[in-house]
Amino acid sequence: MMMKKTLIFLLALLVSGFSGIIGAKAADLDGTAILHQVDENLQPQSYEMYRKLINIEPDGTKKEFVLYSVKKGQDKMVALFLSPASEKGRSTLRLGENMWLYIPNVGRPIRITSLQSVVGGVFNNSDILRLDYSSEYDAVSIVQEGDAYLLDLKAKTNAIAYDSLKMRVDVKALVPTTIECYAASGMLIKTLYYKNTKDFGDGVVRPSVLETDSPLYKGYKSMMIYAKVQKRELADEVFSLNYLARIDELR
Structure with missing residues (x-):
């Protein structure tokens, strides 16, 4: 009887030890730190880029934009339309959650919202003028599943386009592979797919293609193809309403 009790005690101690090891490994995963690293890998703090945005309709019809x-920093972004000719010269500005569209013929900026889309298709203005994920979301949980981290993210305010995200991150590259975007009701709004990792130079190695689809837009698909992402220092003046008509001067 004494030997049996001793064996049970030793077994319990062994299990407890393994649990402690597993718990320590889980505790080592810092979702906030990983999310910040994801942001750093996707884009420098100050940069310029060119990209093509393609909207694909169910019948295969495509509409393309070059921006x-x-x-x-974490709260300033501008996008200038270079083509098609009907959109050339338009520009959009984002300062935090505030967004504006400048149309040359109108001559003054117009307020727009994050859930609207200046290009139509599945991408909204928040996607086109995306800030760092860590500036908009808190990491509420993280687990490792094979070669991926699974991050649950919660919006910091209700002004953000998506209430929560489920982000799948490549463990080695520390860039997203897929992101599911949800409304506060729990409804899936869209899924983002990061593909085709490319070396853009100067330490920027990130996916060069971003695709999206949505259960709300059945049969529709949108994608962004990044041709250039490089570090560049920019004056704060660039990110102002008065500068929107002059963005082309930066090229």
């Missing part, structure tokens, strides 16, 4: 964009 030149600049970003500074």
Whole structure:
């Protein structure tokens, strides 16, 4: 009897030890730190980029846009339309959660919202003028599943386009592979797919293609193809309503 009790005690101690090891490994995963690293890997703090945005309709019809964009810090971004001709010269500005559209013929900026889309398709203005994920979301949980981290993110305010995100992050590259975007009701709004990792130079190695689809837009698909992402220092003046008509001067 004494030997049996001793064996049970030793077994319990062994299990407890393994649990402690597993718990320590889980505790080592810092969702906030990983999310910040994801942001750093996706884009420098101050940069310029060119990208093509393609909207694909259920019948295969495509509409393409080429944009030149600049970003500074965690809350400033501008995008200038270079084509098609009907959109050329238009520009959009984002300061935190505030957004504006400048149309040359109108001559003054117009307020727009994050859930609207200046290009139509599945991407909304928040996607086109995306800030750092860590500036908008808190990491509420993280687990490792094979070669991926699974991050649950919660919006910091109700002004943000998506109430929560489920982000799948490549463990080695520390960039997203898929992101599911949800409304406060729990409804899936869209899924983002990061693909085709490319070396853009100067330490910027990130996916060069972003695709999206949505159960709300059945049969529709949108994608962004990044041709250039490079570090660039920019003056705060660039990110102002008065500068929107002059963004092309930066190129």
